[in-house]
Amino acid sequence: MHDDLLSIGELARAGGLPVTALRYYDATGVLRPAHVDPVTGYRWYTGAQVHPARLVASLRRAGLPVADLVAVLRAPEHAAVVLDRHRRRLVEDLVAAQAHLDDAAGLLAAPARCVVAADALVGAVGAVRHAVGAADARWPGLAGVLLHLDGATLRLVGCDRSRLAVASVPVAEPSGPPVRVLAPPAFLDALTAATLPASGPVTLHPHRLEVLGRTSAALAGAYPDYERLLPPSGLPAATMASGALTEAVVGAGDVVVVRLDGGRVALAPPRPGDTLGYSRSFLLDAVRAARAEHVALSLDDERAALGVSPADRPADVGLVMPVLLHR
Incomplete structure (x- = not known):
């Protein structure tokens, strides 16, 4: 059968x-x-x-x-x-x-350490704090301040998709691997308001940070690759006194058209035929955050992003993304 x-x-x-x-x-x-x-x-x-x-x-x-x-x-x-x-x-x-494996690798890795001057760190927080955004579905990490320690430089980064601010802090005695950690803004705000030692250690773990004797859990979430957004080296720039630039921008409308002609800066309200402008308030924030007597302005042809840097610290930069004007 x-x-x-x-x-x-x-x-x-x-x-x-x-x-x-x-x-x-x-x-x-x-x-x-x-x-x-x-x-x-x-x-x-x-x-x-x-x-x-x-x-x-x-x-x-x-x-x-x-x-x-x-x-x-x-x-x-x-x-x-x-x-x-x-x-x-x-x-x-x-x-x-893969994300869980990355977290596990971070927990197993040695922390990164350095020593910083308190006034330099506080100044860097002030230089990027205005650009910190709110979390969104794609980039939840935008609600924090990125601390990027790589070699002899500690960078602080703030970004809200419409602008980017980067400030550098010189470090001493660096050790450990390069690391990027998201700090809660409230933690940094409390730090800048506190009485701090002249200098002290910074220890960055993937999920925890210890700064000048104070500790906080790190924020979770993806953060954009900010280095890809930075202006390319050698980009032509025009230098202007911060006070004169602020005075010219304060009296402008909500959107300002910026033109760089050689070493000269021209600011004007939008005119017929203009296609791109920049937020007046964002531009003022970037100038104030530079904390410099003179600032250098540059325009990235690829993204039309307006860069504002202290004239003597080109590595620190505030980027303002353009506003599309009605044609």
């Missing part, structure tokens, strides 16, 4: 599935035997079931849930939808797993 049928062991070998899996798939309705002997309980399969068995084996190795297996076998014409959904799920799981 069973000469044309396959035993469960034979199907297991032909289909690449263990016998225990075939018993499970029988119980769950994924792949039922063609015949079960009522006396012995032995399961028997047809030769046509070898292909479904191989398909089940492949899909299970790919991690497809049992419910989706049933859907594929019952309606092969809709299999592409099920498989695409599973591919997306695998990608999401991989991204999450």
Whole structure:
């Protein structure tokens, strides 16, 4: 009677599935035997079931849930939808797993350390604080201040998608790997208002920061690669007295058109034909944050971003992104 049928062991070998899996798939309705002997309980399969068995084996190795297996076998014409959904799920799981591995690597890594002067650190906080934004779905880290320690430089970064501010703090006795940590703005605000020693240690862990004797948990969340946004080196710049620039901008409207002609700066309200301008309030913030008698202004042709730097500290910069004017 069973000469044309396959035993469960034979199907297991032909289909690449263990016998225990075939018993499970029988119980769950994924792949039922063609015949079960009522006396012995032995399961028997047809030769046509070898292909479904191989398909089940492949899909299970790919991690497809049992419910989706049933859907594929019952309606092969809709299999592409099920498989695409599973591919997306695998990608999401991989991204999450990589993030967890990065967190684990950070916890295992040695912290980065340095010593900074308190007044330099407080000044850097003031230079970037105005540009700190609110968290959003894509960049939750924008709600914090990025502390980037790499070698002999500690950079503080604030960004709200419309502007970027970067301030550098000289460091002594640096040690450990390069690290980027998000500091809560409230922690830095309290730090700048406190009575601090003239200098002290900064220790940056991936999930914790210790600054001049005070400790805070780091914020979680992705942060943009700010270095890609910085003006390219050698970009032509025009220098202007901060007071004169502030006076010219204060009397302007909400949007200012900025033109750089050689070493000269021209500020004007938008005129017919102008396509780009800059927020007056953002420009004033950048000038004040520079904390310098003279500032250097530059325009990045690629992004049309307006850079404002202290004339004597070009590594510190405030970037103001353009506003598209009505044509």
